Every structure is written in structure tokens, then in C-alpha cells.
Amino acid sequence: MIRTHSLTKRYGRVLAVDGIDLDVREGDRYGFLGPNGSGKTTTVRMLLGLVFATSGHVELMGHTVPRHVARALPDVGALVEGPAAYPHLSARANLRLLDAAGPAGDRRSRRRRVEEALEEVGLADVGRRPARTFSLGMKQRLGLAAALVRRPRLLVLDEPTNGLDPRGIREVRDLLLRLNAQGTTVFLSSHLLAEVEHLCTRVGVLDGGRLVSQGPLDDLLAPTGLTVVRVGDPAAAAAMLDGVVVRREGDEFLVARTSVDELTRRLVAAGIAVQGAWPQQRTLEEAVLELTGSGSDEVARR
Amino acid sequence: MIGVEVRKLFGRPRTWVSILLLCALPTLVAVFLAVSGVGPRPGEGPTFLAAVLGNGALYPAAALGIVLPVFLPVAVAVVAGDAVAGEAAAGTLRYLLVRPVGRTRLLVSKLVSVVLFVLVAVTAVAVSAYVVGTSLLGTAPITSTTTVSGTPLTAEELAVRTALMVAYIGWSMLGVASLSLVLSTLTDSALGAALGGLALLVSSTVLVTLDAADAVRDYLPTRYWLAWVDLFREPILWRDVERGVVVQGVYVGVLLAMAWANFTTRDVTT
Numbered sequence: 059m060i061r062t063h064s065l066t067k068r069y070g071r072v073l074a075v076d077g078i079d080l081d082v083r084e085g086d087r088y089g090f091l092g093p094n095g096s097g098k099t100t101t102v103r104m105l106l107g108l109v110f111a112t113s114g115h116v117e118l119m120g121h122t123v124p125r126h127v128a129r130a131l132p133d134v135g136a137l138v139e140g141p142a143a144y145p146h147l148s149a150r151a152n153l154r155l156l157d158a159a160g161p162a163g164d165r166r167s168r169r170r171r172v173e174e175a176l177e178e179v180g181l182a183d184v185g186r187r188p189a190r191t192f193s194l195g196m197k198q199r200l201g202l203a204a205a206l207v208r209r210p211r212l213l214v215l216d217e218p219t220n221g222l223d224p225r226g227i228r229e230v231r232d233l234l235l236r237l238n239a240q241g242t243t244v245f246l247s248s249h250l251l252a253e254v255e256h257l258c259t260r261v262g263v264l265d266g267g268r269l270v271s272q273g274p275l276d277d278l279l280a281p282t283g284l285t286v287v288r289v290g291d292p293a294a295a296a297a298m299l300d301g302v303v304v305r306r307e308g309d310e311f312l313v314a315r316t317s318v319d320e321l322t323r324r325l326v327a328a329g330i331a332v333q334g335a336w337p338q339q340r341t342l343e344e345a346v347l348e349l350t351g352s353g354s355d356e357v358a359r360r
Numbered sequence: 361m362i363g364v365e366v367r368k369l370f371g372r373p374r375t376w377v378s379i380l381l382l383c384a385l386p387t388l389v390a391v392f393l394a395v396s397g398v399g400p401r402p403g404e405g406p407t408f409l410a411a412v413l414g415n416g417a418l419y420p421a422a423a424l425g426i427v428l429p430v431f432l433p434v435a436v437a438v439v440a441g442d443a444v445a446g447e448a449a450a451g452t453l454r455y456l457l458v459r460p461v462g463r464t465r466l467l468v469s470k471l472v473s474v475v476l477f478v479l480v481a482v483t484a485v486a487v488s489a490y491v492v493g494t495s496l497l498g499t500a501p502i503t504s505t506t507t508v509s510g511t512p513l514t515a516e517e518l519a520v521r522t523a524l525m526v527a528y529i530g531w532s533m534l535g536v537a538s539l540s541l542v543l544s545t546l547t548d549s550a551l552g553a554a555l556g557g558l559a560l561l562v563s564s565t566v567l568v569t570l571d572a573a574d575a576v577r578d579y580l581p582t583r584y585w586l587a588w589v590d591l592f593r594e595p596i597l598w599r600d601v602e603r604g605v606v607v608q609g610v611y612v613g614v615l616l617a618m619a620w621a622n623f624t625t626r627d628v629t630t
Contacts, residue, residue: 106458109627131460138458142451146372159364160459204455 059084059212059243060105065114067100074100076267077114082245082260087238089258089275090247093350097267098247099139102216105245106136119212132162135210137218141201145190149181149200152189157207175203178233194221202230206237213237216247231257255342265350278345284338285313285321290331298328312338361461365469366476369439378435379481383488385431386423390489394496417515419493420486420522421592424529427485428585433561434554436533439477440540441554443470444623448548448630463624471541471616478533482526511594521591528588528601535581535608536561538615545623548630578603581611 060082067075075097082088092098103109105116107127116123121130143152153172157163164171176182179199184192189200198221205213213234219227234257238244248254254261255275262272271278284304289295292309305312313321318335325332340348369375424432444467447453456466513521540557547553564582567573577583584604590597 103454103627103629106454107460108454108457109629110625128460128462131458134458136455136458138454140451142455144368144450144452155364155368156455156459159361159456160461 059086059119060088060245061117062101062105063115063117065101065104065116066112067097067104067109068112073267075104075111078264078267078269079272080262080269081272082243084243085238085241086260087234087244087258088246089254089261090245090264091251091254091261091346092249092264094249096264096350098249098264099216101264102136102138102214102247105214106131106134106138108138128161132160132208133211134214135205135208135212136214136216137201137205138214138216140217140220141197141204143189143192143197143200143204146188148186148188149176149192149203150185152200153204153207156204162208171207171209172203175206178206179203180229195223195226198222199226202233210242212243212245214245214247217249218246219248219250219253227253251342251346261342263346263349270349275342279340279342281337281339283314285316285318285335286338287311287313287318287321287325287335288333289325290333294328295325295330298325298330309333361465362469362472365473369473369477370480375439375477378438379484382427382431382435382481382485386419386426386485386489387492389423389426390419390492390496416493416495416497417490417518419497420489421525421588423485423489423493424482424525425586425589428529428532429565432481432485432529432533433536434558435481436474436478436536437540437554437557437561438550440474440537441544441552441557442550443474443541444544445547445553446544446550448628449550451630453630454628457628464620467541467545467620467623471537474537474541475530475534478530478537482530482533486522486526513594521596524591525588528591528604531605531608532585535611535615538612538619539581542615542619542622545619545626579607581608583607 060080062078062080064077064079065075066073066077078101080090080101090098090101100109104111105118105123107124110124118127118130119133121127123130143149144155147155150172153175154168157168157172158165173182173185176185179202181196181199181203184196189197192200198218202215202218205215215234218234219230222230231253234244234246244257246254246258258275260273261275261278263270263278287295288310290309292306292311295311296303296306299311299313302314302316303311304314316324318337322332322335444453447456457463461469536557539560540553543553543556544550547556561582564580568577568580568583584600584607587600587604590600
């Protein structure tokens with residue numbers, strides 16, 4: 059659905075995006091991760107033809123961007139860096155106006171499609187109120203509705219849950235899962251790791267304009283080969299496991315070169331109670347921090 | 361898309377308020393004239409005002425003479441300056457572009473709606489001034505309606521010449537609109553675009569009156585703005601009107617080309 063080839067964007071002396079090769083496949087729930095200022099939004103804007111690449115190549119649903127972007131965009135729903143609406147118009151009027159502005163917005167079904175989109179994001183009851191009276195969360199929902207009006211095959215969403223409360227986040231996640239199950243490819247750009255961890259099947263991690271990792275989420279979270287064990291008698295365990303302990307935190311040990319089975323057998327044989335043992339698995343947060351270093355919003359690193 | 365833009369512009373209270381204000385000033389002037397009966401002496405004050413006392417049919421021309429130097433350019437510059445920069449500032453520009461609306465198409469729609477605004481505004485001023493003029497200042501017998509040159513003018517002739525004047529002023533305002541539209545594609549501040557356009561117009565007005573700038577005077581955008589007065593001479597003095605149309609046309613052409621070239625190649629980062 060989306061392929062880029064050494065996509066690069068340079069603003070003056072700053073290299074915002076540095077030769078990235080994205081590969082988003084049909085049916086994916088793709089999470090595009092990275093700290094603030096890592097080039098996520100610039101990339102999204104290049105995918106949609108808003109920003110012109112300095113070099114490199116973008117293919118959006120088989121069409122070259124920016125030259126033929128107009129052929130691909132009717133099948134794309136997008137939310138780019140926050141929602142926007144005409145403040146004096148109602149949610150309904152905003153959606154109808156936007157739908158009427160471009161191609162592939164069938165006039166006869168417009169009313170129905172707008173109602174369905176509002177229904178889907180939970181704004182049906184406030185569709186009449188002018189958008190300027192909306193809260194941030196409601197504006198966000200309106201932006202999502204605008205992306206859904208034409209039943210796109212690809213959703214490109216930049217921070218879609220920004221400003222939503224926990225229930226709203228849950229609703230949006232369920233909505234995206236439902237749409238994905240119906241065949242919509244979802245490209246989600248976010249710095250919220252939990253959001254991506256809950257939703258996405260594949261991830262790309264951006265750092266300082268470079269794509270430092272891309273692949274299935276499960277690969278990123280693969281076991282590290284270390285074993286975590288919690289014991290009743292830490293002092294005895296420490297003596298016994300001397301040499302293989304990587305790290306100790308209270309009564310919890312991180313142990314190398316030993317499987318869960320073998321470790322528990324040895325500890326129990328030595329009369330040390332085992333409260334729990336499991337293979338260590340990184341959280342997405344740890345994986346991403348490892349890939350991107352500690353920095354965010356740091357300019358000096360470039 | 362053009363329909364959408366026109367709906368957007370005229371669905372806005374702001375648009376109608378500015379047109380209303382444009383009509384209000386000439387109305388106010390007419391009220392003062394009618395109440396006091398004191399007009400400026402010929403050759404003084406705004407163009408034509410001396411002639412309209414007792415002859416309301418000529419008031420549309422006088423009214424446009426009143427709003428032309430400042431009010432009308434301000435209104436046009438605000439609308440044109442808002443065209444692209446306003447959308448950019450509100451963030452709606454990116455959603456229009458990914459809708460997708462082609463950039464050229466968007467610019468053309470904006471231009472058409474601005475032109476429509478100019479026509480509606482100029483016409484509204486002319487019509488309201490006619491109504492106010494004929495009801496407050498009275499209609500003189502046809503025979504005494506005269507040109508600036510003092511020869512009589514029939515009602516039909518007057519109508520034709522007023523229509524020509526509306527068209528000429530509309531064309532001049534299109535120059536203002538083009539200027540602000542260019543700036544509107546360069547900045548994300550609607551106010552900046554409008555004020556920038558006005559600043560350039562004021563500079564032009566200053567240079568026109570400056571003898572030292574004689575060499576460039578004839579090429580300044582505001583040089584022939586008042587040439588429409590010549591439409592009310594007998595016979596009509598076409599020379600300045602024609603030059604004005606040509607100079608303005610060159611400005612409109614060049615500025616719109618600049619707006620297009622800039623807008624279709626720039627990064628939209630708002």
C-alpha cells in the first residue's frame with residue numbers, strides 16, 4: 059500500500075528524513091513510531107503529497123507521489139497533525155463541504171455517508187453544533203469522521219488519539235480494529251507506545267530521521283534469551299547463581315545462559331523456593347528506547 | 361470545487377458585514393449632504409461629490425469614488441489575503457489538498473470566489489448608492505444630468521457609463537486581489553497577506569504623486585485607478601482607461617502566474 063525508497067527531506071541544513079524505506083502491506087496495522095522531532099509528521103506529509111521530497115521515491119497504492127497522488131488519495135483517509143474544521147460550521151456541514159470539495163464523493167449518498175461517519179466516531183448527537191464549541195477530543199473525533207466518510211482502503215492517521223480520554227482511546231482502537239478486519243489498511247503514526255502495542259501488527263521505528271527498525275511487532279518483542287526468576291531466599295540464590303546473574307533487583311534475578319526449566323530445577327533441588335520464573339521479554343518501550351537512545355526533541359544529535 | 365468555495369465565502373457572516381460597511385459610508389455621506397445641503401465646491405473633496413447635490417442618479421459614481429481609495433482595496437485585500445493563508449492557518453488547507461483538491465484547482469476556485477466578491481461588493485455599493493442617492497438627493501430632470509464636461513446625458517447613457525465604471529473598478533480591484541493572493545500563498549498569516557498587499561498599494565499611491573518618480577509612474581498599479589472619471593466626460597476620454605486596463609492586466613497576469621508557481625511547488629507544513 060505504501061512503499062518508499064530512500065525517501066529524504068532536507069530543510070536547509072537540517073536533514074529531517076534521511077533515506078527511509080517504508081513498506082506497508084495491504085491489511086497491515088502499521089505503527090510508525092519515533093520520538094518527537096524524529097521526522098514522523100514530515101514523512102506522513104510526503105506520503106500524502108503535501109511536502110515534496112528532496113530525493114527518493116514514494117509509491118502510494120501503486121501510484122507515484124507526488125506526480126499521481128491525486129489518483130491514490132480518493133481511496134485514502136487521513137488525519138495529519140491534529141484535526142481542522144471551519145469553526146463557524148457544524149460537524150455535519152464541515153463533513154459535507156469537504157466531501158463536496160473533491161472527487162469520488164457521490165452526491166446522492168453524501169448525507170448517508172456523513173451520518174454513518176458521525177455515528178461511528180460517536181458525534182451523531184452533536185452534529186448540529188458549530189465546530190468552534192467542540193472540545194479537543196470532539197475535534198479529534200470529527201477529524202477521524204472526515205477520514206472515514208468515503209470508506210477509504212487506507213487510513214493514514216497521525217496521533218489519532220491525541221486529546222481523547224481513556225474511554226475515547228478505547229473506542230477509537232476498537233473502531234480501527236473493526237475497520238481493519240473489514241479490509242482497511244491502517245497506518246498509524248504515534249509516539250504513544252501503548253497505543254501501538256495494543257493495536258499494531260507491524261512497526262517501523264524512526265529516530266533522527268532514520269528508520270532504525272521495521273518488521274512485525276512480535277519480532278521486536280522477541281525473548282531476549284535471559285531468564286527472570288523470583289525466589290524466597292535471595293541470599294542463598296545469589297550464592298548459588300554466582301557468575302550467571304546479569305542483574306539483581308531485590309529478590310528478582312536476571313539470569314543468563316540458563317533456561318526456565320533448568321533454573322527452577324536447580325533452585326528447587328538446592329531447597330530455594332521459586333515464586334516465579336519466566337523468559338525475559340522486552341516491552342515495546344524498552345525495545346524502542348534501546349533503538350532510539352534517550353533523546354527526544356534534541357537538536358544537537360543531528 | 362468552485363461552488364464549494366463560493367458557498368464558503370458567502371456563507372460567512374464576515375463577508376456580508378464587510379459589504380455592508382462598504383455601503384454604509386456612502387450612505388452616511390449622502391445623509392449629511394441631504395440634511396445640510398452643503399456640498400464641497402467643485403474641484404474639491406472626493407471626485408464627483410460636488411455634482412451630485414440635487415442629482416442622485418450620479419451618486420453611484422460618487423459613492424464608488426468615496427470607497428475606492430481606501431475602503432474597497434481594504435475589503436478586497438482582506439478577502440484575497442485570507443484565501444490561502446486563512447486555510448493554512450486554520451489547518452484546513454492540508455485536508456483540502458489530501459481530499460484531494462488539486463493545487464491549481466484550489467487556487468482557481470479561490471480566485472473565482474474573490475472575483476465574485478469584488479463584483480458583488482462594487483455592485484452593492486453602486487446599487488445602494490443609487491437607491492440612497494435618488495431617494496435622499498432627489499432626481500434631477502433628465503436634461504440637467506450632465507457629464508463632467510457639462511454636456512447633457514440621457515438616462516441610458518448614464519446607465520451604460522455607470523456599468524463601464526463598475527467594470528473598470530472591478531478590474532482595478534482584481535489587481536489588488538491578485539497582489540494579496542500572491543502574498544497569501546507565501547505566508548500562513550492572512551493578516552500579513554492583506555496588510556502586505558495594502559502596504560504595496562500605499563507605496564504605489566505615494567509614488568504616483570511624487571514628481572521624482574516620474575520615470576516609473578505610468579507603470580504603477582494605482583496610476584490609472586481614477587481614470588474611470590474620464591468615462592463621464594463628453595466625449596469619453598478612452599486613453600487613460602485603456603492604459604489602466606492594460607497596466608492592470610499585466611499586473612494581474614504576472615501576479616497570478618507567481619501565485620500559481622509558488623503554490624504548486626511549495627511544501628504545505630501547516
